[in-house]
Amino acid sequence: MNVPAELKYSEEHEWARVEGNRVVIGITDFAQHELGDIVFVELPQVGDTIAFGDPFGSVESVKTVSELYAPVSGKVVDVNGGLEDAPEKVNQAPYGDGWMIVVELSDASELDKLWSAEKYTETYGQE
Numbered sequence: 001m002n003v004p005a006e007l008k009y010s011e012e013h014e015w016a017r018v019e020g021n022r023v024v025i026g027i028t029d030f031a032q033h034e035l036g037d038i039v040f041v042e043l044p045q046v047g048d049t050i051a052f053g054d055p056f057g058s059v060e061s062v063k064t065v066s067e068l069y070a071p072v073s074g075k076v077v078d079v080n081g082g083l084e085d086a087p088e089k090v091n092q093a094p095y096g097d098g099w100m101i102v103v104e105l106s107d108a109s110e111l112d113k114l115w116s117a118e119k120y121t122e123t124y125g126q127e
Helices: 029-035 108-113 117-124
Strands: 014-019 022-027 038-042 055-061 065-069 074-079 101-105
Touching: 101 108
Parallel strands: none
Antiparallel strands: 014 022, 022 101, 038 055, 055 065, 074 101
């Protein structure tokens, strides 16, 4: 299981990479592995506002449809449009080309609610 130490993690398997007042969001390697082959990703649009803990989109795999939950609140400033034509990027590179959205952070204190890589790994185990 790949859990980059520089990222923060939600209990719902989203990761967050803080870049100043912006946060890049995607799903974890563990999540994409559990879901299986991802065939469709539904994401918000630029300009939408998302709220901590609320659904902001969904991922459809050959097994199931799973909602995505916002690890932070803020305004969506970028969306990975490449996932529309190539949702498999989430499986291939969940921390790279498989990123989903970028949010302009509205409440930095929410970052303290996210988990470290160590806690995420302890909770969901090693493969």
